[in-house]
Amino acid sequence: MRKRQKLVFSAVFLALWLVGVQSVNLELRYPLIGVAGIIAYLLGVWSLREGLSGIEWLTVVLPSVFFTLAVGLFYILLPQAWWARGLIALLFGIGQYALLLTANIFSVAAIRTIALFRAASAVGFVMTLVTGFLLFDTILSFRLAFPLVGLLVCLASFGLLLPALWSVELLPKLNRRVLSYAVCISLAMGVLAMSVCFWPIGITVSSLFLSTALYVMLGIAQHYFQDRLFNKTVWEYVTVGAAVTITMLATAGWGV
Structure with a gap:
């Protein structure tokens, strides 16, 4: 089987797996989602093993x-409407295929x-944000105690940041700079996640923030x-962040 065929098979198989998970009892869905994560890793390694070496066995997949x-x-949080679940499954298959192509590159x-x-870097960046939004939305939907929310968001962010930062230089090993930045940003994300637990805003808005x-x-x-970090670049990012924050605070229900 050619590599591209392997990538297509992996994406389709995982999409069908997620659809099938919705047909079992609720208490079994979460363990099966964990199994899906393991299968995703194994399929990724199977599809890309010819080009993997060193730390790439982790960061690429x-x-x-x-x-x-x-x-x-x-997916579990979605309504039971078949069209909604079908649409998400289709979008997942496309996104998974795009991620596997990016990993191959x-x-x-x-x-x-x-x-x-x-x-590939641009696609990887966008998919990191999409994945982050879905994870943050799921974590906040459980309405856990704020320290646990901060911990889970911190761990999820670290898992997203590590490959995203490594992909800039594609070094054979994880150096101190990649690890330190991943840890620092993850901790900052955890603190922000704990803070939004006390703000009068909805889950979707919090996840977007x-x-x-x-x-x-x-x-x-x-x-x-x-x-390539210039003043103009920093201001562009800060402006986006400030605009979203101001909009979020302005639309929050502060009891006024």
Whole structure:
């Protein structure tokens, strides 16, 4: 089987798995979503194993695993309407295929320069934000105690940030800079997640705020890693973050 056929098979199989999970009892769905994450890793390794080496066995495949978990958990929260579930399954299949293609480009770009690297980086960045939004929305939907919300958002953010920051330079090992930035941004995300637990805003708005924070901090960090962090770039990211924050605060129900 050719590599592209493997990528298509992996995306379709996982989409069908998530659809099938919805037909079992609720208490079994969460364990099966965890199994889907394991399957996503195994299928990713199976599809890309020829080009994987060193830390790539983790960083290249991890985004597709987190995307599978994010969509699977979010899937459970959807209404029972067949069209909604069908649409999400279709979008998941497309997104998973795009992530696997991106992973393939990264594994090749780690060896030699290819023209598609910049496009793959853009797709990876967008998919990181989409995955983050779905994970944050799911975590906040459980309405857990705020320390636990902060911890889960911190862990989820770290899993997203590690491959996203590594993909800038595609080094054979994780260096201290990648790890330190991933940890620091993850901690900041955890603190922000705990703070929104006390704000009179809805779950979707809170998730959008956290996704915007991830967009700002990850975007600035990636530009810094590329030695392309200029004042104009910083202001562009900060402006977006400030606009979303002001809008969120203005529309919050502060009891006035």
